[in-house]
Amino acid sequence: MFNVEKNRNKGRILNLLYKKKKLTKQIIAKELDVSIPTVISNVNELIKDELVEECGVADSTGGRKPVIVRFLKNSRYAFGVDINPEKARVVLTNLDLEIKYDEEFLIDSLKDFKAIMEEISECVKRALKAENIKEDKILGIGFSLPGTVNEEKFLLEIAPNIGIRNVNFKEFQNYFNMPMFIENEANAAALAELSVGIVKDDRNLVYISVTSGVGTGIVVNGCLYKGKNKRAGEFGHMSIMPNGKRCKCGKTGCWEMYVSEKALLKGFNEISDKKVKNLSEFFKALSSDNEKYKQYFDDYLNMLAVGIQNIELTLDPHYIVLGGEISKYEKYYMKELKEKIFIENSFYSKGDMKLLTSKLKKDSSVIGAALLPITSAFSIEEKII
Ligand SMILES: [Zn+2]
Structure with missing residues (x-):
């Protein structure tokens, strides 16, 4: 196993190549403000570790042609x-x-x-x-x-x-x-959305995961915000309905009782003759122009919008990313949801925050999980506050 912890420059070079994929040794030296011999000796070690390889030369800007070093994505x-x-x-x-x-x-x-x-x-x-x-x-x-x-x-x-x-x-x-x-x-x-997904620049984002429950991940200035007891972002359990539906957490009226995927499907099956098993069947039923179904989904979107408004008022993020299976079906609701979020609202307008759906769709959590060992092995700064 390679060790980047003992050698700070080796770790920095590896991180830079991991992000940029391919650079000349001269550019690495310039970007990290280290000498060319330092780059050469560390790159040699990384080649021994089979993490990078030399792959040809770039055009010369005077003197010897600079050697290109490439990160090997299938090395680990x-x-x-x-x-x-x-x-x-x-x-x-x-x-x-x-x-x-x-x-x-x-x-x-x-x-x-x-x-x-x-x-x-x-x-x-x-x-x-x-x-x-x-x-x-x-x-x-x-x-x-x-x-x-x-x-x-x-x-x-x-x-x-x-x-x-x-x-x-x-x-x-x-x-x-x-x-x-x-x-x-x-x-x-x-974390996955921040690294490889829709929001690549390190800024403020809230990821809302709509699955069988509702969870949220908060990123502040590129760092995961977890709070004192590691429980920050339990927005799924904020009450939006006093004395509302009883939640498994013990409280009543929790947001996830109204907007989780499970709640959406269960509620629909209660009001409809047609029973659905998943979101694909649900949105197919919704396309059938049935007024009752449309009203039901409109009520659902109202509840979704209330929670997103609360998150917006609490954290004022650059982005809110809606994830989970439901993000695949954005064409059925995104425009309307945005209208509902920003309607009759004196605090902010549509341009103040971007509401997006996840680029990674159902893969975001599992990709984020795979990212944890990679981040740790490459000594990429701990990003939890
Ligand atoms: Zn709850």
């Missing part, structure tokens, strides 16, 4: 795992977060969390075998989890939607012969 890999109340998904990605192996399994038939982790470790073994990749090329495994996560204590603290508390991931370390990392699913997705 990482596992990302997304666990949600319905299923677990395991992916193997290269360093550019391209998915090489993808497997998922339903988890409701399995009894406890230990059984889920055992199945995941089997998926990992199958992935390595299928892709013919040796374990020493794996940087680690990151988990995206549906609850509050204390990554320092290695704890999944509260996950009401899967009915578990205080799961200590240290107990599962021997299942995986590689470094392990954990993060809340909306936080992982927010």
Whole structure:
């Protein structure tokens, strides 16, 4: 395994090449303000580590032609795992977060969390075998989890939607012969959007994950904002309806009780003769020009808009990214949702904040999970506040 921690310049050069993919040694020296011999010796080490390679020369600007160094995206890999109340998904990605192996399994038939982790470790073994990749090329495994996560204590603290508390991931370390990392699913997705998704510049963003629950990940100035108890961003459990529907968290009127994917489908099946199993069927039914269905979806969008307005008023971010399966169907609601958010509002107007749908769609959490070991191995600054 390579070590960038002992050698700061080696880490900085690797990070720069990771971001820019291909640079001449002269440009590396200039960008990082280090000498050419320092670049040459560190690049030689990185070549030995098989992380970069020389690939020809650029045009000369006088003197010798500068050698180009290229980052090798398939030199290492990482596992990302997304666990949600319905299923677990395991992916193997290269360093550019391209998915090489993808497997998922339903988890409701399995009894406890230990059984889920055992199945995941089997998926990992199958992935390595299928892709013919040796374990020493794996940087680690990151988990995206549906609850509050204390990554320092290695704890999944509260996950009401899967009915578990205080799961200590240290107990599962021997299942995986590689470094392990954990993060809340909306936080992982927010990190992914920031690194490879729709919002590439380091600014302020809130990622809203609409799945079987609703989670949010908050990014302030490029850093994940988690707060004192690592519970910041539980907007899914802000009350928007006093004495409203009872939530699994114990409170009533929580936002996710009205706007989660589960709530959308369940509510529709209650008012309609036509029963739907998923969003694809729901939006198909909605296209049938039925007034009752249209009214139902309009009420749903009102609830979605109320929560987004509250987030906007609380954090005033540059971007709000709407994620989860529903982001695939933006053509059915985006224009209307924006109207609802900005209507009769004296605090802000449409130009003040951008509402976007996730570019990574259903992959954002799992990609964010795979990003955790990569970020750690490359000593990219810790980005949690
Ligand atoms: Zn709640």
